[in-house]
Amino acid sequence: MTSPLSQAPKLRLSKPDWLASPKVFRTEVLAGLVVALALIPEAISFSIIAGVDPAVGLFASFTMAVVISIVGGRKAMISAATGAMALVIAPLNHEYGLGYLIAAVILGGLIQIILGALGVAKLMRFVPRSVMVGFVNALAILIFMAQVPEMRDVPWAVYPLIIGGLALMVFFPKITTVIPAPLVSIVVLTVITVAAGIAVPNVGDKGDLPSSLPVPGLPDVPFTMDTLVTIAPYAFAFALVGLMESLMTAKLVDDITDTHSNKTRESLAQGIANVITGFFGGMGGCAMIGQTMINVKTAGARTRLSTFLSGVFLLVLVVVFGPVVSTIPMAALVAVMILVSVGTFDWHSIQPKTLARMPLGETTVMAVTVACVVATHNLAIGVVVGCITAMVIFAKRVAHLAEVSGVVDPDGNQVVYAVTGELFFASSNDLVYQFDYKGDPDDVVIDLSDAHIWDASSVAALDAIETKYAQRGKKVTIIGLNKPSAEMHDKLAGQLTAGH
Numbered sequence: 430m431t432s433p434l435s436q437a438p439k440l441r442l443s444k445p446d447w448l449a450s451p452k453v454f455r456t457e458v459l460a461g462l463v464v465a466l467a468l469i470p471e472a473i474s475f476s477i478i479a480g481v482d483p484a485v486g487l488f489a490s491f492t493m494a495v496v497i498s499i500v501g502g503r504k505a506m507i508s509a510a511t512g513a514m515a516l517v518i519a520p521l522n523h524e525y526g527l528g529y530l531i532a533a534v535i536l537g538g539l540i541q542i543i544l545g546a547l548g549v550a551k552l553m554r555f556v557p558r559s560v561m562v563g564f565v566n567a568l569a570i571l572i573f574m575a576q577v578p579e580m581r582d583v584p585w586a587v588y589p590l591i592i593g594g595l596a597l598m599v600f601f602p603k604i605t606t607v608i609p610a611p612l613v614s615i616v617v618l619t620v621i622t623v624a625a626g627i628a629v630p631n632v633g634d635k636g637d638l639p640s641s642l643p644v645p646g647l648p649d650v651p652f653t654m655d656t657l658v659t660i661a662p663y664a665f666a667f668a669l670v671g672l673m674e675s676l677m678t679a680k681l682v683d684d685i686t687d688t689h690s691n692k693t694r695e696s697l698a699q700g701i702a703n704v705i706t707g708f709f710g711g712m713g714g715c716a717m718i719g720q721t722m723i724n725v726k727t728a729g730a731r732t733r734l735s736t737f738l739s740g741v742f743l744l745v746l747v748v749v750f751g752p753v754v755s756t757i758p759m760a761a762l763v764a765v766m767i768l769v770s771v772g773t774f775d776w777h778s779i780q781p782k783t784l785a786r787m788p789l790g791e792t793t794v795m796a797v798t799v800a801c802v803v804a805t806h807n808l809a810i811g812v813v814v815g816c817i818t819a820m821v822i823f824a825k826r827v828a829h830l831a832e833v834s835g836v837v838d839p840d841g842n843q844v845v846y847a848v849t850g851e852l853f854f855a856s857s858n859d860l861v862y863q864f865d866y867k868g869d870p871d872d873v874v875i876d877l878s879d880a881h882i883w884d885a886s887s888v889a890a891l892d893a894i895e896t897k898y899a900q901r902g903k904k905v906t907i908i909g910l911n912k913p914s915a916e917m918h919d920k921l922a923g924q925l926t927a928g929h
Contacts (some may be wrong), residue, residue, distance in 0.1 A: 435566040446504075447734035455607070460728030461738025462764075463612045464507055464720050468494075468743050469754060470762055471720075472510045473635040479515040479712050480522050481530065483636035486510040488643040488746055489711025494740030496702035498733045502694030503679040503729045505686070507720040507739055508702060512575075513670050514714055514805055521663045528649035534713035535648065537667035538703030544672060545696030553676050553692055560815035561792040562778050563798025564677055566810055569774035570803055572719050574761045576770075579630070586627050587760045594618050594764030609728045611765045618761040633668075633755030638747040643709045649816055668700075670717035673809040675699050679714035682725055718808075724771050758849045790822040824855045831856035831880070833863040843872040849879040852887035866897045878909030888921040 447457045468490050476486030490509035497508040522530040580587065597617060599611040622629055650656050677691050703713045724730045724739070746754045777783055784792060797818045802811030805887070831850035846864065850856060864873075875894070882888060895905045910918060 438557045445732070447711075453732070454734070456729050457732055457734040458738060459487060459609050459612060460724050460730035460735040462742050463609050463615075463728050464724050464735065464739040465742035465746055466612070466754075466757065467614055467720055467723055467765055468507075468509055468739065469536060469638075469747060470632050470635050470759065471717075472743075473632075474508045474848060475512050475515040476635070476712065478520045480529070481527055483712060484643075485527070485745065486515075486640060488709055489706050489714050491643070491740045491744045492706040492709050492711050493702045493714045494736055494743070496705050496752035498737035498740070499699055499905070500694075500698040501615045501733070501736070502691035503682055503695075503700060503716075504688075504690070504727050504733050505721075505735055506675075506679055506682050506690075506695075506716055507671070507724050507736055508675065508699065508714055508716050509720065509740075509855070510712055511674070511717055513674060513809065514667060515712065516807070517667050517670055517877055518663055518712065520844075521660065525659065526883055529656070529660055529708060529711065529911050531666060532650045532656065532879050534711070535704050535707035536657075536660055536664035537671065537713060538549065538705075539685055540664055540668035540701045540702030541672055541703060542697055543669060543700075545693055545700055548693065549672060550676055550692030550696045553680060556677070556812065556816060557791075557794065557819045559794040560798050560812060560819060561677070561680065562775050562807065563795040563815050564802070564812055565773060565775050565876040566778065566795070567799040568800030568808065569770045570797050570799070571662075571806065571808075572766055572770040574775065574803075576766050579759050579763045584627075587629050587758075589765045590618055590622070590627075590758060590760035591631065592766070594761050595768060598764065606729075608902060611723065611768075613617065613726055614764060615761045618764075619757050621698060622758045623756055627758075630759045632757045632759065634759070638751040638755065640751065642747060642748065643711070643746070645708050646710065650709065667703075667713065669698055670807070670809040671703065671713070672696055672785070674718070675716035677808065677812060678721055681718070682721060684927050685725055686731060703856035709820060718773070719766060719769055722773050723765065726772055738903060744870040753782050790819075790826065794819045794822065798920060824853075827851055827853075827856065833860065835868065842870050843874060844869045845874045845876055846865045847876045847879065851883060852877075852880055852890070853883040856884035857884075857887040857890040860887075861893050861897070864894060864897070866901060866903075869898075869903065871903045873903055873905045876909045877907060877914065880909075880912065880914075882914035882917050885917075885921055889920055889925040892922060892925060 447454055469487070472486040472490040473483040476483045479486070484583040493508045493510070497506070501508070518530050518533055521533055553655070556704050580591070594614040603608040606884065621627070675695060678693055679692060679695050683690055699715060708715050720739070724735050778795065794815055798811045798815030801814045802808055829853055831848065833846055833848050835844050835846045848860075852860065875891070891907065898905045907918070
């Protein structure tokens with residue numbers, strides 16, 4: 430007799446994609462190490478921007494990376510403490526202290542979870558390609574601009590070190606790609622500066638590295654309505670900026686890797702990661718485009734392991750190997766980020782041939798996005814302004830597509846107007862003036878078979894046309910409405926002006 434247990438379906442655990450082959454595993458591990466090294470000085474710098482101890486930024490980078498690697502919707506994307514998020518919450522910290530900053534991070538994370546559950550990620554479909562290109566190009570410019578201070582008022586030895594680091598990363602892959610070129614560059618330049626005793630700025634100059642692990646706890650604030658009112662505006666801005674940057678970065682990685690990611694899951698994950706980061710005393714964060722480009726484009730990572738290890742390696746490096754990490758010359762990391770900025774920029778988008786083919790409106794949207802991001806150092810503002818510019822240009826373009834042509838019957842008793850195009854607030858404004866109210870016969874037919882009514886403005890315009898004809902004793906018949914247009918017209922016709 431067969432046992433019921435033997436007939437039960439067997440549970441099969443799929444092998445993680447980072448165990449697909451030794452090569453994939455090696456790539457993910459080395460990529461995580463390179464990203465961790467690049468994260469350390471940036472996390473410290475962002476801590477300074479926010480006005481907090483370096484440990485606050487470093488612990489945030491650790492918890493963000495580890496949590497996102499588990500619950501995130503975009504594989505291989507790096508999330509950590511970022512400059513944009515630091516700028517949003519810095520005023521709160523300066524005025525009220527670290528406890529309020531941590532509370533704002535936790536509340537911001539909760540808001541991100543709510544927005545993610547409400548489907549905010551679906552709004553990404555409304556981001557035009559020209560805005561994406563502008564986002565990428567502006568990001569490349571910002572990455573490069575962030576390196577400029579590291580090249581000012583420094584010992585002359587910094588410049589040959591940067592050039593040497595760039596040369597290593599360009600030519601080393603021609604020898605082998607087993608070890609990431611950025612890692613080789615960092616190690617070689619560190620050995621040279623330490624062995625030769627070359628005095629140049631290093632990671633240790635950015636601030637003291639923590640010597641202990643983060644400990645969970647509640648923010649040191651009074652749990653009152655006044656506290657909530659104080660932190661709410663900062664938390665809401667924090668949530669919006671973080672989601673926008675993360676979703677834009679996820680979309681960019683989708684394009685680079687030719688894969689699709691779950692943006693709703695990513696939105697929820699960003700919120701979860703920020704809540705956990707806040708309870709561990711971190712300053713919060715979001716997706717980091719620079720480090721993500723190092724991970725995905727430079728190091729070739731494609732799985733969650735590289736994201737997880739970037740956080741783990743960062744914590745091990747700063748807590749266990751702090752003295753060694755402190756000796757890494759900033760010139761080595763500057764060289765890595767310069768190469769990332771060059772690789773991130775979409776050079777094809779500014780080639781004369783591309784600009785000549787591209788519609789002026791598309792180029793304008795890209796330029797506006799770049800200009801806003803570079804001027805404000807805020808990617809979210811640039812994306813919003815770019816999208817608004819694209820919408821205005823699109824509305825202006827489509828508004829001219831609505832056309833009216835009239836044909837009078839041979840006997841002169843009826844005129845048929847054929848309306849073609851999309852009827853919405855921009856195109857319907859001129860619709861009223863395209864009819865001959867005085868000269869037309871008593872029977873007027875408006876054929877909308879090749880048109881579509883999108884909003885109340887179009888229904889109001891049709892009402893105005895009927896009214897003008899009625900004032901002259903003439904009858905209007907509207908035909909050819911498709912189902913959505915008919916439903917909107919039947920619902921709103923005659924209800925949009927005073928007196929009805």
